[in-house]
Amino acid sequence: MPTDRRPLKFDPIAEAGRQWAARWPLATEAEAAISIFRAYRIVLDTVEAVLEPFELTFARYETLLLLHFTPTGAMALGKVGQRLQVHPTSITNSVDRLVTQGFVERVHDERDRRAILARLTPSGRETVERATAALATSAFGLPGLDGEDLRSLTAVLRKLRLAAGDFDE
Amino acid sequence: MPTDRRPLKFDPIAEAGRQWAARWPLATEAEAAISIFRAYRIVLDTVEAVLEPFELTFARYETLLLLHFTPTGAMALGKVGQRLQVHPTSITNSVDRLVTQGFVERVHDERDRRAILARLTPSGRETVERATAALATSAFGLPGLDGEDLRSLTAVLRKLRLAAGDFDE
């Protein structure tokens, strides 16, 4: 039995916001936070469905994408973790999987022999290209939003990330 | 070794957006989607840290909250799943845990004996009240956003949820 996805006859988050506001302060915050949780699920479900034929989760896709954006196609695992804000053991684990799939190989860093680089293989590079094309045809799991909505969304969430200490300046 | 949370010297998502735009279309969508993923992590980390002393995950807190918002403090498990968009086995699991903690009890539905209601206990009701007060003092994991930001965020994500079929009208 799958998750029950019949649409409700009302907006469940607006309803929760009304109930909240009748009892407690910060209903605006509560509504926004719950909206982020729901939006995350929606986008993730779509994205992972698109990536499934490539045998990629979003976490592994994001790693391939990051490597694809580097000049050499390689980056130290620790730096990958810092960029994606992912736990070191999760990086080890996800790179293990990418190595098994032949999308990435582990290479010793010449300049710092403690560090290990993940380097894209030709197969990995081709896969991230094809997966990206597939994501583009699905609007990246963001239906119904125009350019203005998307920019406003990114801008507000940038403020949040900045205040949370994701990055400086 | 924890996750490396030293702030980057640049906005990693804006950087990814530039790299994306130089290669592929839909960079605006990609940037917004990745922003949602990061925001989710930030808010979830804060919220779960606040809920930890109450021995609640956000999933279990949300269940208690939903029950708290009903007139009788009780709701059928299937309806809980539909409202929270959670898989039936996840509901069974999370209600199991709430029962063990004494926050909820299972009750047979008089009118439909297939259905089982989760019903708040006095302890559950008190816990959700105290947990909510704690969340309020942490701005619900949404630092740096004013009322305008929060409303705009909720409104844009509402368009997304509507287009994704979360609810009608």
Add this chain to the structure above:
DNA sequence: CCAATGTCAGGTTGACTGATATGC
């Protein structure tokens, strides 16, 4: 008989803690 409700068994992912080998 068919549909709906909830549960159980079993598998996957990801994130975490704590300990450890190696190199700066």
Add this chain to the structure above:
DNA sequence: CGCATATCAGTCTACCTGACATTG
């Protein structure tokens, strides 16, 4: 020496699929 890098072992939550008993 202290610190950083990556890995390993083990735990935990959450999600999923498929099968099942019970009831409408």
